[in-house]
Amino acid sequence: KQEVTQIPAALSVPEGENLVLNCSFTDSAIYNLQWFRQDPGKGLTSLLLIQSSQREQTSGRLNASLDKSSGRSTLYIAASQPGDSATYLCAVFLGGYNKLIFGAGTRLAVHP
């Protein structure tokens, strides 16, 4: 059974720091991995989608990497800002089951 784990569960950093959020999954047979952002009481906003054949994807200050063989992905946020405060969720897609399986998320707080 595929399980997705995100560490840490919560993180508080001062503005301007570079930070890394971790995601691990137990079954490497994934089609791709997607990182989302969720603000309190809101829906999910897609940040980055990495196909299984890719090593990383970048969008602005965000960089996501994927190491399928070791079952790990990281989301790197450069020069963090208070507006980055949110919960970040990673999810893996199992093509054979047509399911997107989520981790519990990392709650990030960036303080001025």
Added chain:
Amino acid sequence: DGGITQSPKYLFRKEGQNVTLSCEQNLNHDAMYWYRQDPGQGLRLIYYSQIVNDFQKGDIAEGYSVSREKKESFPLTVTSAQKNPTAFYLCASSISGTGNNYGYTFGSGTRLTVV
């Protein structure tokens, strides 16, 4: 703008009552999904539909029902058989429900509370 619309934003249910959550998309996506989110937990799949007039149970389908009569619409009914329905419900869609995944798009959610 294309997107997914969920309504209502807040919903209150009395004991023994059935309620229906609306989800509409204008992205021309074939697949649609319903997830439930509880505090401190990841999203859990309730039902999904890969194409019109077809849907499958997810991991926690008991006490819920869905229909997919139109490509744009995938309503979720929370029945009285669902004993703990208080949660945040999220609807999503993707271009295709089979084979590879080109990314999911989510709605803004409905918060359901039992009163």
